[in-house]
Amino acid sequence: MNSLKRLYQKFVFIPSDFNDDLSAKNKRALKILSLFSLYFGIIVYAIVSISFIATQEQIPFVISLYYLNFMVIGGINVALLHTKLPAHYLVFLTLLQAESIIVFNLLSTNASNIIIVFIGLMFALLIFLEINPVVFTVELLCFFELLHLTIRNRVQNVPVDNLTLCFFVMVLLAFWKRSHLINEFKRNAQLKELTEKTENLLHNLLPDSVIEQLKSDGKSPPKKYENMTVLLSDIVNFTKISTTVSPYFLISELNEIFTQFDKITESHNCIRIKTIGDAYMAVCGLPEKNASHAENLILCAKDFIEWLTERNKTSQIQWNIRVGLASGSSIAGIIGKKKYLYDILGDTVEYAVKLQNSCMPMHIRLSPQTYKLIEGKIEIPEIVEVDTQTPVTEKGDVKNV
Numbered sequence: 001m002n003s004l005k006r007l008y009q010k011f012v013f014i015p016s017d018f019n020d021d022l023s024a025k026n027k028r029a030l031k032i033l034s035l036f037s038l039y040f041g042i043i044v045y046a047i048v049s050i051s052f053i054a055t056q057e058q059i060p061f062v063i064s065l066y067y068l069n070f071m072v073i074g075g076i077n078v079a080l081l082h083t084k085l086p087a088h089y090l091v092f093l094t095l096l097q098a099e100s101i102i103v104f105n106l107l108s109t110n111a112s113n114i115i116i117v118f119i120g121l122m123f124a125l126l127i128f129l130e131i132n133p134v135v136f137t138v139e140l141l142c143f144f145e146l147l148h149l150t151i152r153n154r155v156q157n158v159p160v161d162n163l164t165l166c167f168f169v170m171v172l173l174a175f176w177k178r179s180h181l182i183n184e185f186k187r188n189a190q191l192k193e194l195t196e197k198t199e200n201l202l203h204n205l206l207p208d209s210v211i212e213q214l215k216s217d218g219k220s221p222p223k224k225y226e227n228m229t230v231l232l233s234d235i236v237n238f239t240k241i242s243t244t245v246s247p248y249f250l251i252s253e254l255n256e257i258f259t260q261f262d263k264i265t266e267s268h269n270c271i272r273i274k275t276i277g278d279a280y281m282a283v284c285g286l287p288e289k290n291a292s293h294a295e296n297l298i299l300c301a302k303d304f305i306e307w308l309t310e311r312n313k314t315s316q317i318q319w320n321i322r323v324g325l326a327s328g329s330s331i332a333g334i335i336g337k338k339k340y341l342y343d344i345l346g347d348t349v350e351y352a353v354k355l356q357n358s359c360m361p362m363h364i365r366l367s368p369q370t371y372k373l374i375e376g377k378i379e380i381p382e383i384v385e386v387d388t389q390t391p392v393t394e395k396g397d398v399k400n401v
Contacts, residue, residue, distance in 0.1 A: 026091055034078045037077070044070075048067070222333025224329060224330070229293040230281065231280075231282045233301070233323040258280060265300055267303075269292075274341065283297075295373070301323040305383060321362065325355065326348045327370040367387055
């Protein structure tokens with residue numbers, strides 16, 4: 001029983017994922033065959049009709065019916081392809097239609113021509129269609145018997161050894177093609193999975209627009225952004241606490257905190273730039289412009305503190321953070337060629353570092369420029385401090401004093 005099951009899975013069973021891919025391929029192939037059948041019937045019948053008219057002869061009904069069969073089959077299939085009928089039903093119908101064409105030839109030609117037409121049509125279908133080998137074998141068995149009986153009845157002493165051999169060759173080819181296609185599908189699925197993993201890793205390192213530019217141009221030159229806000233947070237007394245806990249626990253805690261920070265950052269249409277130890281940097285307003293860059297990041301910082309406050313109620317260690325926000329201009333670009341790092345540089349970043357260093361625990365310290373951008377637009381939380389000591393330019397850059 002297990003042996004039969006293994007044989008079934010190896011030679012007959014078609015995975016559901018492959019079926020979806022198979023349906024798309026079959027429908028494309030059926031469209032080609034259907035249009036060929038339709039135009040073949042129209043064009044060739046027109047040529048035959050002109051030749052009969054030129055000789056002033058009447059077109060035999062059998063000939064008209066023969067080419068009409070091509071036109072009807074092609075027209076029906078083209079219409080069915082626009083329906084939601086599953087592809088394997090369309091393939092089965094196409095096999096029946098192919099056999100109906102052979103029947104026409106069967107009625108009007110000798111046995112050798114019948115075999116040639118039969119073999120030619122079946123091989124054409126094998127090439128174009130991804131046929132289920134079991135369905136194909138049943139179809140061949142039924143029609144092989146019809147051909148066999150017809151040849152025996154119409155032409156005595158006609159050997160059918162060649163036809164039998166072709167039958168088995170076509171069955172073997174159908175099973176081989178199925179195996180080849182499924183192996184190819186599996187390789188493509190594995191390649192797609194690896195590509196998606198690579199894409200996900202790349203999206204964790206670089207902004208989406210930068211990745212698209214790298215794909216299209218092969219490079220992403222640095223740019224200066226005039227209107228953006230940068231957030232920098234770090235954990236209070238992190239160095240002191242880190243000496244009292246195990247490395248595994250410390251990394252686990254940082255991983256949980258920064259993972260949640262990433263979710264909050266993304267929810268406010270901001271992007272994480274990097275983490276350095278216990279420091280977390282995020283920006284808004286680059287590489288895509290965002291008129292609400294200051295509001296988005298202050299809401300982001302507020303959610304950081306609220307989530308951490310709630311977490312501290314049940315956590316083993318009560319972590320506290322300081323957050324600095326500065327708005328202005330900065331330069332952003334990719335650093336490195338093998339290990340990419342998307343980084344931002346400039347006075348605005350340095351100012352955010354200073355604001356974070358001078359901030360009270362579990363508070364947010366803003367530059368005057370950032371405060372002007374959010375004033376009157378959102379309700380400013382009580383935990384917000386505004387810097388009044390560091391001189392800044394109109395663009396928010398730190399003055400050298």
